[in-house]
Amino acid sequence: MKPRNNEKQLKKINQACFPLSYGESFYNDMAKKSDENMCKFAYFSGLAIGAICTRVEPIPDDPNGRSRLYIMTLGVLAAYRNHGIGSKLVQSILDYYESEKNGKLATVDEIMVHTQTSNTDAMKFYADRFGFEKGELVENYYKRIDPPHCYILRKKLR
Numbered sequence: 001m002k003p004r005n006n007e008k009q010l011k012k013i014n015q016a017c018f019p020l021s022y023g024e025s026f027y028n029d030m031a032k033k034s035d036e037n038m039c040k041f042a043y044f045s046g047l048a049i050g051a052i053c054t055r056v057e058p059i060p061d062d063p064n065g066r067s068r069l070y071i072m073t074l075g076v077l078a079a080y081r082n083h084g085i086g087s088k089l090v091q092s093i094l095d096y097y098e099s100e101k102n103g104k105l106a107t108v109d110e111i112m113v114h115t116q117t118s119n120t121d122a123m124k125f126y127a128d129r130f131g132f133e134k135g136e137l138v139e140n141y142y143k144r145i146d147p148p149h150c151y152i153l154r155k156k157l158r
Helices: 003-017 024-032 085-100 120-130
Strands: 039-044 047-058 067-076 108-116 133-138 150-156
Touching (some): 039 085, 047 085, 085 120, 108 120
Parallel strands (some): 067 108
Antiparallel strands (some): 047 067, 133 150
């Protein structure tokens, strides 16, 4: 992700797509990321209409020090939904993983996302299109939206 311009575009997409706000530190961190393959945009006629942001993070309590890809945000502007854009964004991350699974992403075993319990469309999207499985319920994950609970959805990559 290139600094300022993409940071502003990402903020506009997130504000339009999500019922919660991300602080400036989120956008500053995204702008500083050196791997552009982890945060990608979808464009239509030069306008950013969707984005996915991921990071590599350790799997807690993994005795072998393995890690996972974590989908922080995936959003597509309402007027452009149901055209396969979200699927292409997720697939671009999975394709990047495949190209780097023996290199930069050699320690990555899974991909994961938190999904609000009421967001059945997102759960169906991840399960039906990509084979994610619904895992544990995390109560009170979200602080300022209702319901505050989420499910962890994950897909094994190895």
